[in-house]
Amino acid sequence: MDMTTQGIPTAQPYVPAKPATAAKVVARNVNVHYGEKHAIKDVNVDVPDQAVMAFIGPSGCGKSTFLRCINRMNDTIPICRVSGKIEIDSRDIYDPSLDVVQLRARVGMVFQKPNPFPKSIYENVAYGPRIHGLAKSKTDLDEIVTMSLQKAGLFNEVKDRLNDSGTGLSGGQQQRLCIARAIAVSPDIILMDEPCSALDPIATARIEELIDELRSNFCIIIVTHSMQQAARVSQRTAFFHLGVLVEEGETEAIFTNPREERTRDYITGRFG
C-alpha cells in the first residue's frame, strides 16, 4: 500500500470477478425505521463478490444501520424495523425460515470499536470454530487459530502469548484480533464498520493491507470516514446521505467523476 499518496489516489483496477447478476449481496428497497425515525430510505445496492465495497457518507447517514442489516444485527435492537429485501447468494436473509445464527456464521462482522472477548487470545479466535464444530480435534483447532491469526497479520506478535488476555493487546492488535476472530469461521462476507477509526496510520496501513489480501477470498464491505481509505482499498463505493443511497459505482468513477452534486461536495470536503 502506498502510504505517500496524497489527495485522492487512483483506485486499483477493478475487474468484476463475476457478472453483475452474480452479485453476492443484493438489496432492494430496503427501509429501516428506529421507532418513528426513518433511518434508511429505499436503498438498492448490489455488492460484488471477491471485492471490497466502501460505504461512505456523513455521520448519522445510516451506513452502520445498513451494514447491520446485512447480518441482521439490527434484530437485537427492539425498536428497529427493517423492510424490503436483502439477498445473499439469491437467498432472502429476512425469510422467517432462515436461521439467523447460520447467517451470522457466514457473514462476519468487525466492529468500529475493537471488542475482543475478555478471554485469552487463543480463545478469542477459537470460539467461533468451536461453537460451529469446525474443528475435529485440538490440533485442527490450533491450526485454524494459527491460520486466522496469520491471515490477520497478528500471529508473529502474539505467538508466544496466545494464553494472555485478548484485552491486554494494543488497540490495533485488538482490531486485528477481531478480524482474525471474524475470519476464523471462514465467512463469505465480512462487514467492517470503521475498523480503523481508532488506529494510528501504521496500524491502519496493516489493516488495509490485510483487507487487500482478504479480498481474493471474501466479499468485504467496509464503512469508512476516510476518503483516502475508501479510495485505497475499495473497488466499489456507495455514498449515503440522510438515509438515502445517493450514488454507487466503481470507486474510481465516484472519486474522479461523481454524477451527483452532493457526492462531489462530500468527497471534496465541502460538507460533512
Place this chain on the structure above:
Amino acid sequence: MTDTITHTTAAPIRRRVDTTSPEAQAGVRRRYRAEARFKSYGLLAILTAAVFLAVLLIDVVTKSLPAFTTNSLQLDVAIPADFVPADQKYNPAAIRSADYLPLMREALKTAIPGIQGRGPERTLIRLLSTGAPDGIRERLAADPSLIGTTIKAPLLLSDDADLYFKGAGTAITTRATRGTATPSDTTGTITITASGNEFSENLVTVKLALAELARAAITEADRAARSTASGAAERAADLRKQADELLAHAKDAASAELLDSRLPSLLVAINGGLVKITQLAADRIEGEVLLPLSSASEAKPGDWRVVTYTTPESARKINDLEVALLERFKTNGQVERAFNWRFFTSGDSREPELAGLRGAITGTALTLLVTLILCLPIGVAAAIYLEEFAPKNWFTDIIEVNINNLAAVPSIVFGLLGLAMFLNFFGLPRSAPLVGGLVLALLVLPTIIIASRAALKAVPPSIKEAALGVGASHQQAVFHHVLPLAMPGIMTGTIIGMAHALGETAPLLMIGMVAFIVDVPTGITDAATVLPVQIYLWSDLPELAFQAKTAAAIVVLLVFLFVMNGTAIWLRKRFERRW
C-alpha cells in the same frame, strides 16, 4: 469559532477568561475555599462514621470478652468404687445416668474442710454449675477403669461465681492489725476480743457510711415530699425517721454498731478461718464464722487481719460466704480460667454458663443453606430471563415494578406470609430451618434479582454483539460471555442478600423460630433458632451473665457478616475482568 462571527462595529467580540483582574483572583480563591470546605465536610463525615463504628465495636467487643472465657475449679474428685453397681461398670449409659451430686459435694468439702450445716453446704455446691460433672461423666463413660480412683477434674463454676472472677464481685481490702485477738470459739456465732481499740478505725468508717446513708434518705424524703402521689407524705415521714435514727448512730462515736447488708462487709481473718462481723465495737466484735477457725487460741499481732468487702452484700449477686469460699479457692490455686469452648459446642440453656451458640449457628447455617439453594438458581434465572430474553411489554414491566416493590416490603410481612402459607396452608413444621429458609428466600429473592440484572446490564453490549457476530446464538452469547462477566456482580449481590438474610429477625419470629431450643438441630425440619433471634432472646434474660453472652453472640454474628462480605469482595477481585 468566535472570530468568524463579526459584529456590526467590525470589532470582534472577544470574551476571554480574564485571569488578572481582582475579581477573577477573588473567584479563584473562592473556588479553592469551596473545594477545601467540601473536602473537610467529607473528611468530617467519614471521621464521624468511623468514630461511631469504633465506639460500637469496642463497646460490643469489650462487653463480649467475659463470655469467651470460663472459670472452673480444679478439684480432686474421688470416685467411689460402688459409684455404679458392679455389674453396670462397663455400661456407659449407666455411668452417664449416675448421680454425680454427692461426688461434687465431697470434692468441694475436701477442698475446704470444716464446712458444716445444710446452709453452708448448699452454698458450696451452688458455686458449681449444674453442668459441672459433664466432663467427668464423659471421662468415666470413656474409661470406666477410673471408677474407684481419684481424678483431677475441672468443675465448671456457676454463672455468678464465674462472674465474680470476671470482676463483677467486690473490691477487697485487708488491714493488718497491731494488737492481739482472742476468738471465743471456732464455729458458729463467736466474739473476738482485741487488745487496744483495734476496731475503732472500722467503727469510724461505718459511722461515716451511716451518715452517708442518712443523707441519701433525706434527699429521698425531700423528693417524696415534693411528689403529689398518694402515700408520698407518709413515705417522706418514714424516710425522715430512718434518717434520724441513722444520724443518731453516726453521731454517737463510741456506741457499738450492728452491721447490715447495706454497709460494706467487714470480716476478720483469724487462725485460718474467717469471721463475718455482725456487731462492731471498738475493742470487740461479734460475728458468724464463715470458714471455721483452726483453734480458739489467741492470735498474735499481725497474724490476724481485718478484711473489708467494699461492695455491700445487698449490691452484689453473691453473698459474703460465697465470696469467702471463692477467695479461698483462689488462694488455694484451684481456680482455672480457660477458653469457653462450650460457648461454641453446646446449644442454648437456661444456665448462662452452659448456654452456647452451636444450636443457633447450626440453625443459621441450615436456614441460609435453604435460602441459598432456593434463591441463587431462581434469582439468577429470573434475572437472566428478564434482562436478556423477556419481551419488553406491559406484562414484564409489571413484573419488574413488582420485583422492585418486593425489595422494599418490610420483612415482617414476609414472616406473616410464611406463617399463613408455609405453616398454616402447607402445614410445614414450625420453627424449622426449612420454613425459615423459605421465608428468607422470599425476602432475598428481589435483592438477588435486582443485583443480578444490574450485573448483567453492566456487561458491555459490545461483548454480546461480538459473540453474535461470529454466529453464536443468543443463548450461547449470554451463557458463554455475558453471564461469566456478570458473575462477580451476581455473587456480590447474592452474598450481600445472604448477609441481609443472616441478620434478619422479624420474619423468623413470626414462624416460631423464637422458641427456646436446647437441642442442636440436625436437619432442616428440626426446631431451630438462628443467631439474630438468639441474640434477641438472650438480651431479654435477667441473668447478668447473659449480657456478656449477648454481646459475644453479636460478635459472632458480626464475624459471620465480615466473612461473608469479605468473600464477596474477594470474589469480585478474583473474577473481575477488564474489557
